[in-house]
Amino acid sequence: MAPAATDSTVHADGRVGKRIENYAAFWQKDLSKEAGQDTENRLANYTDVINGYYDGATGLYEYGWGASFHFSRFYKGEGFYQSLARHEHYLAFKMNLKPGMRVLDVGCGIGGPAREIAQFADVQIVGLNNNDFQVGRARKLTAKAGLSDQITYVVGDFMKLAEKFGENSFDAVYAIEATVHAPSFEGVYGEIMKVLKPGGVFGVYEWCMTDRWDPSIPAHKEVAHGIELGNGIPEMRPIANAREAIIKVGFQIEHEEDLADRPDPVPWYYPLEGDITKAQTLWDIFTVWRMSSSGKFVTHHGLWFIEKLGIVPKGTWEVGETLKVAADALVASGREKLFTPMYFVVGRKPAEN
Numbered sequence: 001m002a003p004a005a006t007d008s009t010v011h012a013d014g015r016v017g018k019r020i021e022n023y024a025a026f027w028q029k030d031l032s033k034e035a036g037q038d039t040e041n042r043l044a045n046y047t048d049v050i051n052g053y054y055d056g057a058t059g060l061y062e063y064g065w066g067a068s069f070h071f072s073r074f075y076k077g078e079g080f081y082q083s084l085a086r087h088e089h090y091l092a093f094k095m096n097l098k099p100g101m102r103v104l105d106v107g108c109g110i111g112g113p114a115r116e117i118a119q120f121a122d123v124q125i126v127g128l129n130n131n132d133f134q135v136g137r138a139r140k141l142t143a144k145a146g147l148s149d150q151i152t153y154v155v156g157d158f159m160k161l162a163e164k165f166g167e168n169s170f171d172a173v174y175a176i177e178a179t180v181h182a183p184s185f186e187g188v189y190g191e192i193m194k195v196l197k198p199g200g201v202f203g204v205y206e207w208c209m210t211d212r213w214d215p216s217i218p219a220h221k222e223v224a225h226g227i228e229l230g231n232g233i234p235e236m237r238p239i240a241n242a243r244e245a246i247i248k249v250g251f252q253i254e255h256e257e258d259l260a261d262r263p264d265p266v267p268w269y270y271p272l273e274g275d276i277t278k279a280q281t282l283w284d285i286f287t288v289w290r291m292s293s294s295g296k297f298v299t300h301h302g303l304w305f306i307e308k309l310g311i312v313p314k315g316t317w318e319v320g321e322t323l324k325v326a327a328d329a330l331v332a333s334g335r336e337k338l339f340t341p342m343y344f345v346v347g348r349k350p351a352e353n
């Protein structure tokens with residue numbers, strides 16, 4: 001079992017007591033297991049593991065990445081934020097979202113994609129997230145953008161969507177790089193199926209290991225574990241597993257593609273490489289610099305210092321350290337095409353006869 005949180009105080013900003021510290025302790029314990037993994041434990045404790053991770057990582061994500069916590073493809077010369085927005089537009093476009101539709105964003109982060117998609121497709125969005133701190137940030141940023149009438153947020157677990165919203169309640173549901181946190185794909189996709197109206201559409205960018213990944217190869221296993229550790233993921237699974245789950249819960253697949261497999265001249269993981277010579281725009285030199293060795297040095301020491309001053313919660317520095325493990329594992333697996341953050345599926349719930 002993970003060490004129990006001894007301090008469960010909910011702070012004004014939504015972050016909970018020792019949850020962040022517990023994240024690092026949890027993984028140290030996990031790593032001390034003989035095989036370096038205790039997947040069963042992580043699956044059983046997924047809520048605490050993931051919430052602890054996001055309590056610590058959200059501020060760092062905002063600093064390093066902005067308000068949309070996902071990857072994207074790049075065209076030559078394309079700015080970092082343009083590329084993130086285009087990835088969101090592409091999803092909305094392929095799902096054929098239409099003005100006025102009621103749409104659920106599963107695992108909505110701090111609402112970056114919801115704000116973009118609401119404006120792009122003129123839809124009503126409900127953002128669902130089990131992390132209170134992120135929901136607080138999402139509400140604040142959405143009010144600031146003047147979109148509170150169009151986007152609302154709900155704290156809840158995506159493994160219990162039907163309990164929260166009732167069956168047949170959305171025209172469309174999307175999930176961007178979030179459902180990998182579920183203890184099983186089938187569980188979360190099954191819940192999405194229930195809350196969709198008959199004939200409704202589901203679009204997902206899923207984190208998966210590709211067909212090139214072979215868990216019997218120790219280096220492959222290690223790279224998957226680096227992704228799990230650095231991103232608060234209970235278990236990385238292959239594309240075949242996601243596809244099977246989507247079909248098994250009853251979706252008719254209308255579009256399926258690993259977007260990371262397109263022959264892009266600028267790879268999706270380039271911002272994590274920290275090579276400023278690869279920055280696509282002048283402004284992005286700064287974005288990329290944050291992941292360079294000098295950028296990491298500044299973050300490492302700066303974070304340690306502000307944690308000591310009590311400006312960020314205890315444990316944030318350590319979560320920051322796991323983010324470095326994540327970045328290395330993501331770049332390594334991206335170069336080898338062992339991993340994709342954008343296995344893209346559009347599925348339809350069959351219409352009632």
Ligand SMILES: C[S@@+](CC[C@H](N)C(=O)[O-])C[C@H]1O[C@@H](n2cnc3c(N)ncnc32)[C@H](O)[C@@H]1O
Nearest residue numbers: 068069070107108109129130131157158178181
């Ligand atoms: C990588 S972030 C992506 C956020 C958002 N989709 C975006 O692209 O900006 C994953 C999100 O899933 C949320 N999440 C993880 N497990 C969850 C659960 N069981 N129920 C609801 N949300 C969850 C996290 O809190 C986080 O907001």
